[in-house]
Amino acid sequence: MRRLTLLALPLLFAAGPLNAQTSSETTTAMPTSQLHYPETRRGDVVDDYFGTKVADPYRWLENDVREDKEVADWVAAENKVTDAYLATLPGRDIFAKRLRALMDYERFGIPTEKGGHYFYQHNSGLQNQAELFVRDSLNGEGRVLLNPNDWSADGATALAEWVPSEDGKYLLYAVQDGGTDWRMVKVLNVATGQQLSDELQWVKFSDFSWAKDGSGFYYSRFPEPASGEKFQATNENQTVYFHKLGTDQAADRLVYKTPDHPKYGHSAQVTDDGKWLVIITSEGTDNRYAVTVKDLTKADAKPRTIVAKLENQWSPIGNVGSTFYFDTNKDAPRGRIVTLDVAAADPMATMKEIVPQSDATLDSASMTGGRIFASYLVDAKTQVRRYAPDGKSLGMVELPGIGTAAGFGGDADSDETFFAFTSFATPTTIYRYDINSGEATAWAKPQVDFDPDQYEVKQRFYTSKDGTRVPMFIVHKKGISEPAPTLLYGYGGFNIPLTPAFSSTRLAWMEQGGVLAVANLRGGGEYGKAWHDAGRLHNKQNVFDDFIAAGEDLIAQGVTTKDKLAIQGGSNGGLLIGAVTNQRPDLFAAALPAVGVMDMLRFDKFTAGRYWVDDYGYPEKKEDFDVLYSYSPYHNIHSGKDYPAILASTADTDDRVVPGHTFKYTAALQHADIGDKPHLVTIETRAGHGSGKPTDKIIEEYSNLWAFAAYWTGMNVHMPE
Structure with missing residues (x-):
């Protein structure tokens, strides 16, 4: 039950055929001399931070594009250019055609019984x-319960x-x-397919949990x-709240609130036995x-805080x-499993260690069918260990x-569980x-x-600026010529690990002879609390140093060159790309920052920003x-330096990292004297931070990103046979 309010951009897991290259496309990119950026009004806003005067000439671009x-008008003009x-x-x-082919295969989610x-x-x-399906037996024929493709004409309304x-x-x-x-x-109603009046x-950032008698949910x-x-x-x-089926939301019963702490967020779950909230x-x-518990067996029981x-x-x-x-990190930075007796007068005094901390990082755990399934990260790769309730x-x-x-979810008395497995060269299987x-x-x-044997996956460790060893995955077709056009991806924040995963969008890049590199930067969750702490707050520069060192290592190892290195990241990773581009514009040929946090002085003024x-x-x-x-990134663009080609991206309905971040950053890039390469932005309509994005928008988005990166890294794009 981990509340993550700033997440890495999701990657679509899909694949397709890989064949020999043949003829290439012969069109030529528009000369940058013909690019004419829209005129962007500069305001006179200046803020005083502890005696430091900070100009914010594009404050007006924070306003909601709908209002x-x-x-x-500025958004329309930027998109036109x-x-x-x-x-x-x-x-x-070619990328658009390949993406359609590579994504055209059946994909399943983990089932819930x-x-x-x-x-x-x-x-x-x-x-x-x-779509959402249901089967009446494990291997029975599925029937459609919900088809979100019928919910809107543009396919942008999703089942969450x-x-x-x-x-x-x-x-x-x-x-x-x-x-x-x-x-x-x-x-x-599952049997009839009819929607109830409820x-x-x-609702946002919420868990959902049914009462065991089906009368309603929390x-x-x-x-x-x-x-x-709203946005x-x-x-x-x-x-x-508790919502009773068949009633209006206005009648929902308040269960728990903290008016004295308005910034607190709360998630509620009913235990498998139905006795506790x-x-x-x-x-x-x-x-x-x-942690607060409520005894559901007693009608007059009040919530009781135990931690x-x-x-x-x-x-x-x-x-x-x-x-x-x-699952706790109390006295265990890499995680352990303990028990508490919540009925005791002092539950913390009853704490008992069941599974001690190990050298690996405990990523998650579940109790299913009388077993504990503990998922660990070992150098950013999954290892799942089983334990009896007593820790054996x-x-x-x-x-x-x-x-x-x-995965590995399910009921306490179940005899089965399900999990998904994926890797860079392994499509997701349930x-x-x-x-x-x-x-x-x-x-x-x-x-x-798709033939995974055509691809090579390596993990290497490189040395960052301060001597820290950082892991990096490197994936490419076997037999490519080096140095090759390379896409370096990173995130580095919020205790989120980057682990191996199959992606059709990335495959479209690699089948053209491109290299994919994924750096496991500090700030992520690969090695527990210490790794996270080493890349946040006053240690945030370590994340940028780790990423810059990854690029330098790829060049030193002969994988690529400065002229063939593109970088990509989204959300907190968009901040990463903006920061390292400012700090080392000489190191990269192209930069692709997506839905990034670009104004670090005002991020907490909007929507979920205050969590960060x-x-x-x-x-x-x-x-x-x-x-x-x-x-x-917004405040550290250095005029007088040659910057790489930049294609930033955001969306009008992004209410996680509001698009004003990217709007202001783009305007500042286009105003600065940073060379003659293009510094552009794509602004999607009826899209948000990434989740729920329809397939056709994903294909269009990555066709643009890969074509841009390919051009500026010298990739010769061919249509496979």
């Missing part, structure tokens, strides 16, 4: 949105979270429109924003939680009566190879795991015309301001 005509340039890039049509029914998502290949009731009779589901983080919550609004929501502030107002005063409270993005201080991670993974199992080791889950596994026998069998394996102070610090504190101002 401000001047911003809307960018679209005209992208249309001339050689290779764009309730009441003998198996619920799962499925995309036949090029559907804009995956969904949870079946305990008996499988009802399905709670959330609708995400145009990429926003806001959810509309509805309920479906409809909930103003969820979290925010107050309704003021008119015109920009900060998110505060999240409250837990567990409420996890957090304030930012750090895994620092308070009051927001100091450590406390992720509940199961219970036996009043004995609760937690039951050995490893044998995975199909070196890669990333996720496995059923027999808990008693320990046997894993493929439940849904994609039939992809855990990783970034507080702009209104002098010691934090000094650090933030030193690397803020």
Whole structure:
């Protein structure tokens, strides 16, 4: 139950045929001398931070594009210039054709079993949105419950979270429109397919958990924003409610709130035995939680806080009566599993270690079928260990190879669980795991015309500026000529690890002879709390140093050259790309910052931004301001230096990292004297921070990105036979 409010951009897992290259496209890119950026009004806003005068000439671009005509006109003008340039890039049509082919295969999600029914998502290949299916037996024929492709003409309305009731009779589901983080919550009768009258609004960053009798469910929501502030107002005063089926949202019962702490967020889950409600409270993005429980067997029971201080991670993974199992980093920076007796007068005094900290990093854990499944990261690769409830080791889950596994959920009395496995050269496959026998069998394996033997995956460790050893995955077709056009990807924040995963979009780059490099920077979650702490707050420069060192290592090893190195990152990774481009513009040929946090002095003024102070610090504190101002991408563009080609991207409905960040950054780039390479932005409509994006928009987006990067790294794009 980890509350992550700033996430790496999702990668679409898909693949396709790889064949010999033949003829190339012969179009020529528009000369940069013909690029004429729109005129962007410069205002006279100047802020005083502790005696430092900071100009913000593009403050007006923070305004909502839906509400401000001047911003809307600027967006249209920028898109017109960018679209005209992208249309001339050689290779764009080839990438578009290849992406359509590579993404055209069946994809399945991990199933959830309730009441003998198996619920799962499925995309036949090029559907804009995956459908939700149900089977009445494990291997029975599936039938469609929800088809989001019918919800909007442009395919930009998506199915988000969904949870079946305990008996499988009802399905709670959330609708995400145009990429926003806001959810509309509805309920479906599984047998008839009919939608109930229930409809909930103003839900965001919420867990959903049914009462075991199916009478209703627990969820979290925010107050309704003021008119015109839906996509920009900060998110505060999240409250837990119980919704009874068949009633209006206005009648929902308040369960838990903290009005004295408006920045606290709350998630609620009912235990498998239905006897307890567990409420996890957090304030930012750090895994620092308070824990509150409510005895559901007593009508008059009040919520009782058993862990009051927001100091450590406390992720509940199961219970036996009043004995609760937690994944925690208390006195264990790499994680361990402990129990607490929540019925005791002092639950913390009853803490007992079940699974001690190990050399690997505990990433997640679950209790299913009377077993503990503990997922560890070993040098950014998954290892799953099994334990009895008393902590006795039951050995490893044998995975199909070196890669990333996720899942292992299910009920306490289940005899099966499911997990997904993927790697850079392994399309995502769903496995059923027999808990008693320990046997894993493929439940849904994609039939992809793809030969993984044509690709090589390596992991190497390089040395960062301060001597720290940092891991990096390097993936490419066997037999490529070096140095080759290379895409270096990074994130480095919020305790989020980058692990091996299959991606059709990346495959389209690699099949042209390009190299993919993924650097596991400090600030991520690859090596526990110490690794995260080493890349946040006043240590944030370490992340940029790690990424710069990754680029230098790729060049030193002969993998690529400065003229063939492109860099990419999204969200916090967009900040990364903006910062390192300012610090080392000589090192890269092309930069692709997506939905980035570009103004480090005002990030906390909008939507979810106020959560991020855990990783970034507080702009209104002098010691934090000094650090933030030193690397803020918007404030550190250096005129007089030649910058790489830059294609930034954002979306009008991004209410996670509001598009004003990228708008202001782009305007500052285009105003500065930073050379004659293009410095452009694409601004998608009816899209958000990444989740819920329809397939056709993904194809268009990556056709543009790869064509841009290919041109500026000298890649000769060919259509495979």
